[in-house]
Amino acid sequence: MTAGAGLAPGGSLGKFRLLGRLGRGGMGEVWLAETETNDRVAIKVLGVRAALRDDGGRRFERERRLLDRVRHDNVVAVLGALEHDEAADLTFFPMELVLGKSLAELLAEHGRYPIRDAVTILGEVATALAAAHEAGVVHRDVKPGNVLIDREGRARLTDFGLARALDESRFTRTAEALGTPAYMAPEQASGDEAGPAADLYALGALAWELLAGRPPFQAENALALLRLHIDATPEPIAERRAGLPDELATLVDELLRKRPDDRPESAAAVRDRLAAIESALPEDADDDETGAFRRTVRAAVARQTDAIAQLAATAALPTRGETEAPAAPRSAAPIIVLLAATAIGGFVLTWGPWRGGGPPGPAAGASGSEAPSERRIRLVLTDDRVFEGTLVRYADPPEGGFVVKMPDDSEQTFRQAEIAEVTFPGR
Numbered sequence: 001m002t003a004g005a006g007l008a009p010g011g012s013l014g015k016f017r018l019l020g021r022l023g024r025g026g027m028g029e030v031w032l033a034e035t036e037t038n039d040r041v042a043i044k045v046l047g048v049r050a051a052l053r054d055d056g057g058r059r060f061e062r063e064r065r066l067l068d069r070v071r072h073d074n075v076v077a078v079l080g081a082l083e084h085d086e087a088a089d090l091t092f093f094p095m096e097l098v099l100g101k102s103l104a105e106l107l108a109e110h111g112r113y114p115i116r117d118a119v120t121i122l123g124e125v126a127t128a129l130a131a132a133h134e135a136g137v138v139h140r141d142v143k144p145g146n147v148l149i150d151r152e153g154r155a156r157l158t159d160f161g162l163a164r165a166l167d168e169s170r171f172t173r174t175a176e177a178l179g180t181p182a183y184m185a186p187e188q189a190s191g192d193e194a195g196p197a198a199d200l201y202a203l204g205a206l207a208w209e210l211l212a213g214r215p216p217f218q219a220e221n222a223l224a225l226l227r228l229h230i231d232a233t234p235e236p237i238a239e240r241r242a243g244l245p246d247e248l249a250t251l252v253d254e255l256l257r258k259r260p261d262d263r264p265e266s267a268a269a270v271r272d273r274l275a276a277i278e279s280a281l282p283e284d285a286d287d288d289e290t291g292a293f294r295r296t297v298r299a300a301v302a303r304q305t306d307a308i309a310q311l312a313a314t315a316a317l318p319t320r321g322e323t324e325a326p327a328a329p330r331s332a333a334p335i336i337v338l339l340a341a342t343a344i345g346g347f348v349l350t351w352g353p354w355r356g357g358g359p360p361g362p363a364a365g366a367s368g369s370e371a372p373s374e375r376r377i378r379l380v381l382t383d384d385r386v387f388e389g390t391l392v393r394y395a396d397p398p399e400g401g402f403v404v405k406m407p408d409d410s411e412q413t414f415r416q417a418e419i420a421e422v423t424f425p426g427r
Helices: 049-053 056-069 105-112 116-136 196-214 222-231 246-255 269-280 287-312
Strands: 016-025 027-034 040-045 083-085 092-096 101-104 147-150 155-157 176-179 347-351 369-380 384-392 401-405 413-416 419-423
Touching: 016 040, 056 092, 101 105, 101 287, 105 147, 105 196, 105 287, 116 147, 116 155, 116 196, 116 269, 196 246, 196 269, 246 269, 369 401, 384 413, 401 419
Parallel strands: 347 419
Antiparallel strands: 016 027, 027 040, 040 092, 083 092, 101 147, 147 155, 176 347, 369 384, 369 419, 384 401, 401 413
């Protein structure tokens, strides 16, 4: 059964009462729910497309297990075991629910971050990564959409759907890349093993975006973007954002180095350097920007509170006045978190070995480029439809994507925005 089919506000899944769907992504859906003791949680439900993949069920179980291994205030927590509801024929697990907003949403609303707030957030994400790496876990999908800012203003790393344990064999097939193209390390973009250093590169890309208002690389399609991560040197962040402390600019540039061994030695080292940078900032650093940014965050929290109340009302269940509730101490029971759809699954792209060590595709700026002859392509769309055919060429900007020759000899264009997964079988 597809995640969500048969689920409805006011219904149940296992021992949980459902209040409403919060989001949908590559691995399934996330629902707002209440426990038998009226505590509110997020329920992550495995989707049918993910379940039908050879490794889909194993990835879902691994996500829950790795989240359980990484216990830290800056990581959204798993709250229980993997469960299967026989009546609904759905597999799920409960997670902490955080009231707040993702960095991706805040970037879209506010633009670049004040220097002090950016350094604080980056330090907390580095702290979360240090905890994960010390627990033997690599996240592999660090990006603004997977960092939530809770009502205390604290950064929370979420979505371990693509994570792997360093002491386990990899599920990823040879020449398969997992992650989000705008933040993927060169080794990850090439389909090679992604270790802790890949998370540091992604942290550098996130830092660049927080400070500049956009990612370090932009391209017309995902394949061209991956080529830039592999081959191109990003603009030094100091040239994009004036007034940065030299130590911060140097750190961001080091995080984005191509060779894993040339990046900082660990997330813990990055955390410590960011703490030193923050302590050296003047007290009045970008006060005007900081005030506007924090007002944006408070307004976002208020909107999310209203959204939760509306979901509860739709389910004919009593609301509990989260707006008036005092902020819980960090050691207290889980607070509410509203997961955005962007926090439920990363981008999957696969390719076979090719000359040059990276993905096939046009270089930056090569719109409408011809594809390698007779390259088979399989696309899974965001609505779960699957198409297979022969790749003819890469679609023109601004939408990007692929033009594919179908089995009936017709040509069909698939735009990047509607594609959830791309594979190149048999290469």
